[in-house]
Amino acid sequence: MLKSSDEAPKLPKATHKGILKIGDAEIPCAVLPDGKRVISEHGITQALGSRSGASKRLKKAAEGHGAPLPIFIAPSQLKPFISNELMNGPLLPIQYKDGRKTVQAYDATVLPLVCDVWLKAREAGALQTQQLIRAQQAEILMRGLAHVGIVALVDEATGFQAERERDALHRLLEAYLSEERLAWAKRFPDEFYKQIYRLKGWKWSSSKARTPYIGKITNSIVYELLPAGVLEELKTRNPTKPGAGYRQWKHHQFLSEDIGQPDLRDHLLQLIAIMKVSRTWDAFERNLNMAFPQRGTQFDLDL
Known part of the structure; x- marks a missing residue:
């Protein structure tokens, strides 16, 4: 009808x-x-x-x-x-x-x-x-x-938040992660990296080459702050290549299109906003810890 x-x-x-x-x-x-x-x-x-x-x-x-x-x-x-x-x-x-x-x-x-x-x-x-x-x-x-x-x-x-925390982990992962690896697409805007370089006092270059510390920083302020259990499952689905020391795919390729990817986008927008109102990396860390008090250990990576 x-x-x-x-x-x-x-x-x-x-x-x-x-x-x-x-x-x-x-x-x-x-x-x-x-x-x-x-x-x-x-x-x-x-x-x-x-x-x-x-x-x-x-x-x-x-x-x-x-x-x-x-x-x-x-x-x-x-x-x-x-x-x-x-x-x-x-x-x-x-x-x-x-x-x-x-x-x-x-x-x-x-x-x-x-x-x-x-x-x-x-x-x-x-x-x-x-x-x-x-x-x-x-x-x-x-x-x-x-x-x-x-x-x-x-x-x-x-x-x-309280209701999310009561949900079983497997239900969260089922919604948050994709059953199949998605094709690569740019998920991290240049502004995210530019703000890191500014706060760290590093010289910015438009080159795709990034200092290896960027990967560690990304894990600390992005993937470790996704819902509990997500990073562990990402590591399982996207393991380090034996003898190579790096992963074949990007973690974000395993996030679901309807929930995982939008949540990653929202999180990156929050991080960029916090970075913009921070004058130094130390100030950013303090602001980040206030925004996400359960984020775990601090990081201190300098060249």
Whole structure:
């Protein structure tokens, strides 16, 4: 039986919900059935103080042309600093049900990216005087996120983390890892490596050749911080070649496309945000340890 053409698509219902507190800001957040962490558009708007009539008119005009433009990033002065990747990724709106209410939201990882847009616009001197207060608020939010990663904050606020921890390890691994090795694709953005080199005081080169320490650092701040048990299983599925001392494949090729790969992407975005607000490697380590207090032993790798 065919559905009626005017039948609205069924929206997902939040499985967990809460209030994300960063400084004085309080942003409603939720976890959806597919595990996606989302934060409300209204909450982001309030947190950034973006409530001007001009922003609302810009959003309405953009929607009239089929391009959703949230109020918190609507000012025209921000347009040069908004990438296509941001518009076609984290800035894609997500709707879900909270009881009978429909909530307009965005992927939780959008928050540090939007803050970064405001800060870049301020640095370039593109903002009007009355907009500087929003850039200041973006800086406060960014500093708050340096202490606790956005995904971890949402999990804590909604109570989702406790439920994840109760799940059996084999169920997590079944969802998080791919049954078959995926084809290689670039998963680690250049900005991730550039920030490591900056904090370490190393000279950056666009060459694909990396110092061997990069691999150890990547294990310490990326793979060791994935859900418990994932790294151990990755090592089993992607062992070191006998007598070679290296692995034939990249660990990320064994992460599932629907959960493992998106979680890796979210984690890298968190790390880059923490790096950007850190002036030195020691400061980054302190911020990282505050964001992920269960991360285990510290690392101290210098050339």
